[in-house]
Amino acid sequence: MTDRNDTATRVMAFIEPFNKKGIVVTEATRFAQDLEWDSLTVLDFVATIEDEFDILITMNQQAEIENVGQLVDAVTALKAA
Amino acid sequence: MGDLFNKFDALIAQREALLSTGLTDPFNLVMEEVLSPTVAICNGKRTILLGTYNYMGMTFDPDVIAAGKQALDEFGSGTTGSRVLNGTYRGHRDCEDALKHFYAMDHAMVFSTGYQANLGIISTIAGKDDYIVLDIDSHASIYDGCALGNANIVPFRHNDVEALEKRLKRIPEGAGKLVILEGVYSMLGDIAPLKEMVAVSKAAGAMVLVDEAHSMGFIGENGRGVAEAQGVIDDVDFIIGTFSKSVGTVGGFCVSNHPKFEILRLVCRPYVFTASLPPSVVATAATSIRKLMHGADKRAHLWENSKKLHAGLKALGFTLGTDTPQSAIIAVIMPDLAKGAAMWEALLNEGLYVNLARPPATPGNMTLLRCSLCAEHSSEQVDQILTMFTAAGRATNCIS
Secondary structure, three states: HHHHHHHHHHHHHHHHHHOEEEEEOOOEEEEOOOOOOOHEEEHHHHHHHHHHHHHOHHHHHHOOEEHHHHHHHHHHHHHHH | OOHHHHHHHHHHHHHHHHOOOOOOOOOOOOOEOOOOOOEEEEEEEEEEEEOOOOOOOOOHHHHHHHHHHHHHHHOOOOOOOOOOOOOOOOOHHHHHHHHHHHHHEEEEEEEHHHHHHHHHHHHHHHOOOHHHHHHHHHHHHHHHHHHHHHOOEEEEEEOOHHHHHHHEEEOOOOOOOEEEEEEEEOOOOOOHHHHHHHHHHHOOOOEEEEOOOOOOOOOOOOOOOOOHHOOOOOHOEEEEEEOOOOOOOOOEEEEEEOOOOOHHHHHHHHOOOOOOHHHHHHHHHHHHHHHOOOOOHHHHHHHHHHHHHHHHHHHHOOOOOOOOOOOOEEEEEEEEEEHHHHHHHHHHHEEEEEEOOOOOOOHOOOOOEEEEOEEEEEEHHHHHHHHHHHHHHHHHOOOO
């Protein structure tokens, strides 16, 4: 569980530079609807996460990720794999 | 019960708002007469064409036309069948031979459109457990091919060699890897650093597919594309191309030296489950391809046109998609869709047709006026085009 908490903290920190609207980000925050990210922002953000955690998040996996909590789960799982 | 069309409401509203201003619909233009590769009659007005993919001006070539007419007379209007059943005529084989000769490759497979060539080849060679690493700005047909094959899709930032290399290294050991690149990216008209990209892909053990749709006939010593121009064509496993640009008709193809390539004719669904091209189309394509091999003078003139238009538009104060002319496409970046549509209409009123490109087809949500030059544009026509851009740009306050 600590591993997931640690990942969650880091993911939240990486979201901040892309949080142009300055909203309060929780695990329920959705990328498209709440943060209003366009496809280019998603690409840049995903690239940041991939590089920081040294993982690949395929577009197929991205399609399943709607909110921050789901991303933290996916990153945690990919790191463990 | 939900109307399945509700998902289009935002687009319908955007379109209605745009047209309610009295603007000509940029996506509904009709060419009443086509006088040459560079001139047509639109709305009763003589219009210079600067928004076609007729890069080498082959559509009215007398030899091409004659070959098409002869094939119509001798083989009829259509094949009414699949390539693997009754749809392979002598002309289809001849067309594939012309491609093999043009690219100096062992195998060529002709599809009914360029879209189907990407759809078919990509979905057939990269399946569920394979990884496709592709440039984020790839054409819709490439993405659709990836989706149809159900492969794992890994995009990387446009033209970023390091981003490609990093992602290749993270793919699980032993998984099949296909890297998909384009020679010329058609929205901004920029070219890919294929030399570096093919090298890192090969070092990672990946197969490489390059879509050369917008470079065939024009770029490279023999018109084989950007991979030829950058000296890496021998390391490219598959080249995808089209007949609907420089070749001047319709159809798509893949050429390759892969020893098992021919098996694709039996397993590639977008090749098998559709009708083959009409005999007149493959006859015009084969004739055009053979003539393009000897098109060095036309290639040189097209480069002159591209350089002249690029320099002229830059001097007028327009923002362009590339700092230097890299292909036959020059993209003028517009501040927004409303301004872009107004400028498009002003140009049409001046007697110039360009492409209005907008999201989602464009990278970074840009609105573009895409100019594509033809080897048959005279130097005087390029001067006229610049005069029209000056007038339209001032009328719409795009330039001062």
